[in-house]
Amino acid sequence: MPPVLVDEGGLRHSSAETHRYVPFVRIASVTAFPRALARDVLEVRTTDAEYIELTAPIGADSERLAREIEERSRTAKATQAAARARRGDLGAWIANVAASVGQHDAYRACSIDADDLDRVFANPAEEVEARAAAAHALLARNQKARVAPRIGRSSPPLVIVAVRLAKDGASIVSDALLEEALPFLEVRDRVVFGQRAHRAA
Numbered sequence: 001m002p003p004v005l006v007d008e009g010g011l012r013h014s015s016a017e018t019h020r021y022v023p024f025v026r027i028a029s030v031t032a033f034p035r036a037l038a039r040d041v042l043e044v045r046t047t048d049a050e051y052i053e054l055t056a057p058i059g060a061d062s063e064r065l066a067r068e069i070e071e072r073s074r075t076a077k078a079t080q081a082a083a084r085a086r087r088g089d090l091g092a093w094i095a096n097v098a099a100s101v102g103q104h105d106a107y108r109a110c111s112i113d114a115d116d117l118d119r120v121f122a123n124p125a126e127e128v129e130a131r132a133a134a135a136h137a138l139l140a141r142n143q144k145a146r147v148a149p150r151i152g153r154s155s156p157p158l159v160i161v162a163v164r165l166a167k168d169g170a171s172i173v174s175d176a177l178l179e180e181a182l183p184f185l186e187v188r189d190r191v192v193f194g195q196r197a198h199r200a201a
Contacts, residue, residue, distance in 0.1 A: 009156035019183035024076035054105035139166035
């Protein structure tokens with residue numbers, strides 16, 4: 001049974017066959033099952049009614065960890081709801097961010113400033129996709145100082161990869177950090193990364 005690793009945006013778990021990432025917004029509940037002679041078990045139920053069994057880290061208080069994960073899930077869901085009420089559909093917002101960076105439309109180029117992007121990127125409770133788009137856009141606007149200090153092993157995999165693909169990204173995300181993050185991307189995102197990395201080579 002794979003151990004769980006908790007980062008800013010969700011849970012990572014690995015086994016010999018698979019690597020998987022579950023964002024906090026997709027977690028419905030977490031139940032701890034303490035065991036006297038082995039590592040405790042966490043049963044994670046997703047919003048799709050899927051059950052995932054994970055082992056708690058060595059020495060962890062599994063019941064406390066379960067409560068913390070559920071609290072972070074509630075915070076992430078509330079943040080997501082407030083963000084969507086404020087800025088609308090996530091896909092449309094990301095497209096707007098991309099357009100503002102590319103300067104394709106003058107009216108869009110002024111609609112999202114660097115401070116707005118920074119607020120999204122800096123908030124761990126924001127949707128991972130929004131944080132990734134914001135980080136990528138900040139680097140495109142020469143805002144490396146806002147991004148670099150916040151990237152590390154606790155960053156969500158998609159954010160790490162988005163930063164690596166951005167301007168100056170290779171100076172922020174090392175090869176080792178990239179290799180650690182890539183297996184946790186969904187297949188379509190790994191394909192996109194491979195295509196973009198090949199074009200940049």
